[in-house]
Amino acid sequence: METKPLRVLSTAVLFAAVCAPLAAHHGFAAYDESKQLVMKATVTEWLWANPHCFLRFDAADDKGQVVHWAAEVSNPIDMTRRGWTKRTLNPGDHVTVTIRPAKNGAPIGQLLKVELPSGQSLVGWNPGTR
Amino acid sequence: MRTLNACLLFSAMLALALSPVLHAQQSAAADKPSGAAKVAHPAPAPRRDISGIWGPEDVMEGIAPRGVQSHAPFTEFGANLANKVYKPGDGPRKAPITEVNDPLDSCDPAGFPRDLLFELRPFQAVQTPGRMLMAYQYQQIWRTIWTDGRALPKDPDPRWYGYSVGKWEDDYTFVVQTVGTDERTWLDNAGDPHSADMRVEERYHRVDHDTMELTVKIDDPKTYTAPWLARDKIRLKLMPQDTDILEMICAPSEAEEYKKTMVNPLAK
Numbered sequence: 310m311e312t313k314p315l316r317v318l319s320t321a322v323l324f325a326a327v328c329a330p331l332a333a334h335h336g337f338a339a340y341d342e343s344k345q346l347v348m349k350a351t352v353t354e355w356l357w358a359n360p361h362c363f364l365r366f367d368a369a370d371d372k373g374q375v376v377h378w379a380a381e382v383s384n385p386i387d388m389t390r391r392g393w394t395k396r397t398l399n400p401g402d403h404v405t406v407t408i409r410p411a412k413n414g415a416p417i418g419q420l421l422k423v424e425l426p427s428g429q430s431l432v433g434w435n436p437g438t439r
Numbered sequence: 440m441r442t443l444n445a446c447l448l449f450s451a452m453l454a455l456a457l458s459p460v461l462h463a464q465q466s467a468a469a470d471k472p473s474g475a476a477k478v479a480h481p482a483p484a485p486r487r488d489i490s491g492i493w494g495p496e497d498v499m500e501g502i503a504p505r506g507v508q509s510h511a512p513f514t515e516f517g518a519n520l521a522n523k524v525y526k527p528g529d530g531p532r533k534a535p536i537t538e539v540n541d542p543l544d545s546c547d548p549a550g551f552p553r554d555l556l557f558e559l560r561p562f563q564a565v566q567t568p569g570r571m572l573m574a575y576q577y578q579q580i581w582r583t584i585w586t587d588g589r590a591l592p593k594d595p596d597p598r599w600y601g602y603s604v605g606k607w608e609d610d611y612t613f614v615v616q617t618v619g620t621d622e623r624t625w626l627d628n629a630g631d632p633h634s635a636d637m638r639v640e641e642r643y644h645r646v647d648h649d650t651m652e653l654t655v656k657i658d659d660p661k662t663y664t665a666p667w668l669a670r671d672k673i674r675l676k677l678m679p680q681d682t683d684i685l686e687m688i689c690a691p692s693e694a695e696e697y698k699k700t701m702v703n704p705l706a707k
Contacts, residue, residue: 325687339536360543363701379700386560386576392531394670415704 334426340419341412350378350406355398359384364398364420366406380408380420382433390438402426458530478633482648486610489571492682494561495653496674506530506629507669510657517662530629537706541630542623544698547691548599548639549578550624551617552639555655556669557628561684563585563599564643571605571613576684583614595619597635608642626657626669646674651675 322405343385370376382388398404404409404425408418420433495501513521526534528541543549548704549557558577565572569587574580584605595602598619605615617639626633637659644652653669657663 358697359687359689360567360694360697361701363697365700381697381701384687386687389685401658410591411705413705413707415707417701417704 312339327379332437336348338385339411340409342409345407346410346411346418347405348378349409352398352400352402352404353377354400355395357385357388357395362388362393364423366404368406378408378416378417378418380418382420393431397425397431398423407433429435453643481650482646484611484647485614487567487607489564489613489651490566491643492561492678492680492684493675495559495676496562496676498519498652500506503528503559504558504628506627506631507556510631510669511663511665511667511669514660514662514664516634517632517659520662521630525625525630525632527625528630530631531628532630536702540682541628542625543689545692546691546694548580548624551582551600551603551620552655552657552669553624553626554578554580554582554600555641555653558687559673560687561678561682563684572603574684576668577687579686580687591618592615597621599624601639602639605641611645613643613645615639615643617641632662636661649677652676 321351326380326433328426348368350368352364352366354365356365358396358400359380363384365379365381367375379418382393382417402425404423405418406424410416410418422433424430441688446644449489470477481672505529521532525532526538526540528534528536528544530540554575554577555638560576562573562575565574566586569585571584573584575582580600582600582603584603587607588606591604592602595618599621601617601621603617605613608614618637619670620633620635620639622633622635622637622638624633625631637657640654640656640658640680642652642654642656644654646652653670653675654668654672654673656666657669
C-alpha cells in the first residue's frame with residue numbers, strides 16, 4: 310500500500326477555538342483535541358446516514374501495515390450545507406484526510422477535512438460552518 | 440421601435456445585474472431563515488396568524504448542544520434523576536461516551552418539549568379549523584395543538600408529545616398549554632429531567648411579518664423547585680414559502696451501525 314501517515318500536528322489552535330461541543334446527543338471527549346492526523350487514504354465506504362455520516366477508509370501506518378479507519382462528520386443536512394453529497398466519496402477514491410483521532414488509540418476519529426482527487430477540499434467536522 | 444429596443448436592452452442589463460442576487464437568495468432558500476431581515480421595515484404581523492415555515496435566527500441557539508442555559512434548582516426527585524440515572528453526552532453532567540444513556544441514541548422520540556429545546560430546526564405551523572399542526576424537521580414529526588376551545592384532560596395517559604391546547608392571548612400572541620408528557624423523555628441534551636406532572640407553556644409572539652419569539656416555560660414542581668424558562672424569546676425567522684423541510688430521521692439500523700463503528704471502539 311503506498312499510503313502513509315504524513316504527519317501528526319499538535320494543535321490546540323484553530324479547531325479548538327472553533328469547535329464548540331458538538332451538535333448531537335453523543336459525548337465527544339473521547340477524541341484527542343490536541344492532535345490531528347493527516348493521511349493518504351483509500352475510501353472503502355462513505356455512509357450518508359443519521360445521526361452522523363462517517364467514512365471508512367484504509368491507510369498505512371508508519372510500518373506500512375494497512376489500518377481500517379472510520380471517521381465521522383455531522384448529519385446529512387449539515388453536510389449538505391457544507392457542500393457534501395452522498396456521491397462525494399466513493400469506494401476506491403484516493404483522498405487525503407485530516408482527522409482528530411480517538412484518545413484510546415482505536416482507529417476512529419472525527420473527520421475534519423478531505424481533499425478529493427480533483428483537488429477540491431471539503432470541511433468535515435466543524436460546527437462553526439453550520 | 441427605437442424606444443422598445445432601448446427598453447429591452449435596459450431590461451436585459453438589469454436582469455444580468457440582479458441575477459447573482461437572485462441566485463444567492465434562491466440558494467439560501469434551502470433551509471435558512473429568509474433574507475427578510477435585510478428589509479429595513481418588515482411588514483406588520485398579520486392578525487392571529489403564525490402559519491408558515493419558521494427557523495431559529497441563530498442556528499446553534501436552536502440546536503443547543505449543551506442543553507438549556509439554566510434552570511430552577513432540582514427537587515430531590517429531580518436531582519436523583521439528573522445526577523444518578525441520566526448520563527448525557529453533553530452539558531454540565533457530561534458522561535464518558537461509553538456511559539451515555541440518552542434515549543435518542545436508540546432512536547426513541549425526542550418527545551415534547553425536547554423537540555423545542557434541542558435540535559430546534561425549521562418547522563411549519565399549519566393553522567386549520569379547530570387545531571394548529573406543528574411539523575418539525577428534526578425526527579420529521581408533527582404534533583397537534585387543539586384550538587377548538589376544549590380543556591386539557593385532567594388525568595391524561597402519557598404521550599411522547601403530550602396533549603396540547605392553544606388560544607390567542609391577543610392578536611399577535613398564541614399561547615399553548617401542554618400536559619400528559621412521557622417522563623421517559625429528557626428535556627434537553629444535558630439530561631435535564633421532568634416528571635409526568637409537568638405542565639409546559641409555549642408563547643409564540645409574532646413581532647412582525649418576518650419575526651416571531653418563542654418562550655417555553657417549564658412548571659414541574661415534582662422535579663424543579665420553581666417554574667423556569669427553558670427558552671426565553673428565542674427569535675424565529677419566517678422562511679421562504681417554498682422551503683424544503685429536509686428529512687432528518689433517526690433510523691434504528693443506521694443508529695446501530697453508527698454505534699458499532701464509532702462508539703463501541705471507544706470502550707476498548
